[in-house]
Each structure stands twice: as structure tokens, then as C-alpha cells.
Amino acid sequence: MPFGQDTEVKWYSEEGPFTIQTLDSAPFGKIQIVQSTSSAPYTASAIVPHDTPRGTYRYAVGLFSVADQKLVLDPRCPPIIVGP
Numbered sequence: 001m002p003f004g005q006d007t008e009v010k011w012y013s014e015e016g017p018f019t020i021q022t023l024d025s026a027p028f029g030k031i032q033i034v035q036s037t038s039s040a041p042y043t044a045s046a047i048v049p050h051d052t053p054r055g056t057y058r059y060a061v062g063l064f065s066v067a068d069q070k071l072v073l074d075p076r077c078p079p080i081i082v083g084p
Contacts, residue, residue: 004050005050006047006048006049006050007047007048007050008045008046008047008048009027009045009046009047009048009080010043010044010045011034011036011043011044011045011061012041012042012043013036013041013042013043013063014040014041014042015042015063015065015066015067016042016063016064016065016066016067017035017036017037017038017042017063017064018035018036018042018044018061018062018063018064019033019034019035019036019061019062020033020034020035020044020059020060020061021033021034021059021060021061021062022057022058022059023058023059023060024057024058025057026057026059027048027049027052027055027057027080027082028046028047028048028049032046034046048080048082052082053082054082054083054084055081055082055083056079056080056081056082057079057080057081057082058076058077058079059077059079059080060073060074060075060076060077061073061074061077062074
């Protein structure tokens with residue numbers, strides 16, 4: 001991710017609607033919950049401000065699988081890394 005400029009982070013799913021929750025802290029300024037759109041394709045985005053402290057930011061995703069009619073949780077998604 002480029003350092004020193006605002007950067008948009010995007011998530012995408014074909015499986016179903018999802019919610020993202022940051023863990024501990026967030027590059028978006030605070031612990032935050034981001035919800036996807038409610039119809040396919042399911043997308044969400046957030047802006048990482050240019051003055052975000054360097055670091056590794058972790059988040060979890062909860063996804064409702066439309067095909068399986070069940071909730072799936074991924075508590076260890078790849079982190080967002082800010083900095084050179």
C-alpha cells in the first residue's frame with residue numbers, strides 16, 4: 001500500500017453478504033465495522049488516511065453463504081500493512 005497518500009481498500013465476495021470488523025485498532029481511525037452491499041456482487045470499501053501510523057492492522061470477516069445458508073467466520077484474514 002502506498003505510504004503518504006490516502007488509499008482505498010476494497011473487499012469482494014460472490015458467496016454472500018459480509019461484515020468486516022477490525023481487531024485491536026484500525027487504519028481507518030478506530031475499531032470499525034464495515035458492511036458489504038446487500039446484493040451480488042457483494043462489495044465493501046474503506047479509506048486508509050495518508051497519516052495512518054505505520055503498522056500491521058488485523059481484521060476478521062463474517063460472511064453469510066447464500067448457497068449453504070450458513071454463517072462463516074474467518075478470524076485471521078491477511079492483514080492490512082501500512083508503511084514502506
